[in-house]
Amino acid sequence: MDERLRNQVEKERRDLTILQAVVADGPIGIVKLSERTDVPEHKVRYSLRMLENDGFVEPTPEGAVPADDIADRLERVNDGVDELVERLERVRDDEVVDEP
Numbered sequence: 001m002d003e004r005l006r007n008q009v010e011k012e013r014r015d016l017t018i019l020q021a022v023v024a025d026g027p028i029g030i031v032k033l034s035e036r037t038d039v040p041e042h043k044v045r046y047s048l049r050m051l052e053n054d055g056f057v058e059p060t061p062e063g064a065v066p067a068d069d070i071a072d073r074l075e076r077v078n079d080g081v082d083e084l085v086e087r088l089e090r091v092r093d094d095e096v097v098d099e100p
Contacts, residue, residue: 011047014039018047019056023070027062 017037022028025036030048034041048064051057056073057064067073 014043015047015051018044019051019066022048022051022057022064023066026057026065027060029063032063 017039018033021033021036025032028036030041030044033039033044033048037044039047048057048059052059052064055067056070058067
């Protein structure tokens with residue numbers, strides 16, 4: 001796997017881990033998220049910022065909480081992932097057919 005792609009997949013995996021912890025335990029702060037997920041605090045902070053920018057979490061004085069419409073947002077993401085997997089499978093299948 002390409003290094004850039006590997007890094008992106010790792011970032012997405014970390015964001016998902018952080019989001020799952022916020023959904024399960026929110027409100028939750030950076031230190032507790034780091035302890036619960038074994039993700040360094042600076043990476044937790046970055047993931048929370050990205051998740052907030054994407055509308056998945058909201059900051060509160062007590063810590064991060066899931067967005068009110070988290071279920072709908074996750075459903076749309078899952079639909080998008082399913083579509084992406086289907087497209088990648090079609091590309092893979094087309095390449096197999098085109099091989100000499």
